[in-house]
Every structure is written in C-alpha cells, then in structure tokens.
Amino acid sequence: MQVSAFVDGELPENEAELLVRRLSQDAVLRQQVAEYLAIGRIMRGEYSARGSDVLRERIAAELEERPLQEDADAAVSETSSRYVRPLAGFAIAATVALVAIFGLRQTIGIDNEPLEVQTAAEDVTMETVPAMNDEELRPLYLLHGKDSPSFNARWTAAQIHAEELVEESADDAELPAEEATEAGEVEPVTSQP
C-alpha cells in the first residue's frame, strides 16, 4: 500500500506528491488511511509513528498552498461571532489539517452550519477552548457524564478529572492538606485505601 511505503520513507517523491494531493481531496480515502495507520500502529505495538506525522505535515502544507485556508477563514467569519476571529490564524490551520487527514468534522470552526435557532450573534461567545478549561462548565459536563451512560461523556469526565488532579497537586504543594479539600472536590488521600 502506498501509505505504508510513504510512512516507511520508501515512496518515490513524485508518487508521494500524488498521494498527498489525493488525500487532501478525498475524504473517504483519508478516513481509510486514518484507520489503517491507527490499526497498523497498534498491531506493531507503536503508539506514535514518525512517518504518519510527516504525512500529516505534508497534507497540512498542501492545504496551506491552496485557497482552502482563505475559504476556511471566510466560513468562520460568516458563521461565527467576532470572538473567534483573533484565534482564526493558528487554530483554523490546525483544524483544517486535522480534518484533511482524518475526514472528521470538527465541533467548532470551519464547518459550523448555520443554526436553526439563533440567538443574537453579539451575545454568543464561541469557546474554542474545550469546556474542561471553563470552571463553570466543567462540573456541569461531569454531572451530565454521570447521568448519561455514554462512553464519550465518561471519557470526557475522566479527562476533566485529570486536569483537576493537576490543579489539586499544584494546590497541595502550596496549601496544608486540610485547606486543599472542600466538599464537592476530589479528596486527596495520602496512602492507598
């Protein structure tokens, strides 16, 4: 398979160019390649493949050479609030590259469709940072995860907990243990129960 040869650095340059171009234009192929790369990595016991990173960078570069970046920026300015614009530069480039490779829709950004139910655009803050960085939203996502038997919700909750543990550890370094624990927050235990 061409992708395998590319990842192994064995694909001639002219064929590599064609492969990257095809991948940047063919969503179905991108998804097949994403699965192929992931499964291949697992089977080989590898969890990051330098070659796939090269492929990702090449596709991103290919996309940046085409007007797609401008299209994406235009789409953002049409469908999103003004709060997104300062972030558009880097964030959208990364988003386009990832969408190009894996063929999956991003939850925020370039392909947001017009909403059927709109509120006043000036009132809506588009969060480009996940909710786990929002102290008000984090506990709500956690509670929803507990009541929703969804693996996605549970996984999200685990990641939010991971972030909380980082904060907790940092707090512990500065505060006595009894001050670091409050009802409703994770309780540090010094030894295994």
Next chain:
Amino acid sequence: MHSNFDTRTAAACIALGGLFIGALVIAADDKTPSEWLERMDSAVQTTNYEGTVVRLQDGKVEAFEVVHTVSDGVVREKVIFKDGNGLEIIRNGNEVHCIFPDRKSVLVEEWNDQSTLFSTLPSGDLQFGSAYDVSIDSFERVAGRKAVVLAIRPHDNYRYGHRIWLDIKTGFPLQAQLIGDDSEPLQQVKFADIRIDADILTSSLASSYSTDGWKWFTEPRRDAKQEVESEWISDNIPAGFRVVSTHEEALSADTSNVTHMLYSDGLATVSVFIASGNDQKKAKRSSVGASNSYTTLIGDYRVTAVGEVPWATVEQIAGSMRLRR
C-alpha cells in the same frame, strides 16, 4: 489427477464457504432491526470479551485495549488508553479506579449503574418511528467477523444518527458511528481485533502499574438523588424529547444548588442545569468531543444545556426554558 482433485476440492470449499456466508446473511435477514437491537442489548450485558478498540473523534485517532467480564451480574472491566497520558480505567462492580500513570495518581469513583463501554448504544427498548427510523443497511466484515450494519436515522436535525456493526454470530457491537447532520461520522469506535466469550484471567483485569506510594484521590460519594418537582418547563422542546428526571444538585460547598433536568428522546440525552444568579455574562457555546453546550440567561437565572446532540438542540432547549406560572 492430483491437481484436478485439488482444484475440485478448492472449488467445493469456496462453494461451501459461499453457502455458509449466504446462510448467515439469510439468517440475519430473518431478524428485524428491533430484534437485532434486542440481541445486541443482551450481548452487551452478558458477553465476556477482550480486544483493541480504535476511536476516531475530533480529527484524533485514539487506541485502547479493553478487557470485560460479567459474572453473577458484576461487571469487571479494564480499559487502557494507549495514547496521551496512558489512562487506565479499572472497574470492579460499582467501584472505578482511574489511574493516571503520568501523574502517579489514582482517582476512585463510584458508578451506580451498569454502564460499560458500549452502553451508549441504543437499546431494544427504544421506540422507533417518532424520532428515528432503523433499518438493516448492509453486511460487512469487522475485526475478521461477519457483521450486519444497522442504520439509525433521525427524522430531523435535532439529533445525531448512528450506524452499528453487529457480530452476526453473537449480536455484539463491533463498530459504532455517531453520524452528524452532514452524514459524516462525528465519532467512531471500532474493534481492530476482538476475542468474544474468551477465557479471561483475573490478572488481566488488574492494573498494569504498581500504585504503591502513588497519590490517591476519592471522589466524594454522590448523595442519593431526590426527585424534585421542578418549577421549570420547556415551551419549545424539540419533538421526541421528554423529561426523564429532575434533581437538585450541589456543584460545590460554596455554591447554591442547581436544578438538573435530564431530557431524553430514548437515545440522545440532554442535561439542563438552572442556577440562580444573573451575573451579566454573555451567552456561551462550548464543546468537548461530541458533547455540545449552550448557556444563556433567562430572567435572574443562568440556564445551560449539555448533550451529545447538535448545537441547534442545546440552544433550542436552553432558550425554551420557562418558569411555570
């Protein structure tokens, strides 16, 4: 002569193989989509399995290994994430250990339900016809096993669709996709390899790490939730959604309770949180994975809807909440 025999033998094997696969397909055709979902429901609750799962979401590919057993109604499960921080989730009945090897930390939680990796999938209890249709889409092969593909299509843009690949032999789900309103997968979970009804050693369910000397955290036990009569209703709920529970919840010691209303259409769930205090903040959208949220201000209250549904749905539900008169 010998060559002719081999050729005939091979041809016979191919024919028999074709007949066998054909028979499986005919057997699959004999079942209705609802019967397949019932079979899946039973398989998810009773099957022991281990394998490697690939998850695609938000342009990321994640891989994890899963070991799962059920014995006397007690679920034991280990999930090891092969990327990122190497998180391990180990469940023994209701007690769950989230092990973060990069932080040498363990978080102990209690889950009060029987939810497992695949319990997010629709069950046979779901009544189709109002919000969704279900049909047998095709027959494919996943992780080396023959599978029937069920397509669950929403009637409108207020919820996502699903495609589920079920093992023809057991009904166990081998692959699942959450489908967005552009017919593209938002999220996909797929077994790269699987052993079903395997003999699983107890040691396979133990942590890969020695956690001696690690820092342990305990998530405070969640108080038994009391159903409350809410003063809030939605005056413009998307068709098919209804309230399935209403509770008062404490977010932390220093904040007042929030009202938590859970809406469901039988497949998708949306939580609505209502907190007093209008602190003049703007309305806000956010997302994590396939979960979207929308916060808006209604009178003196802040209303947030969170769910694995499109933006339009969380916006409409949050914006439609009203105090009863």
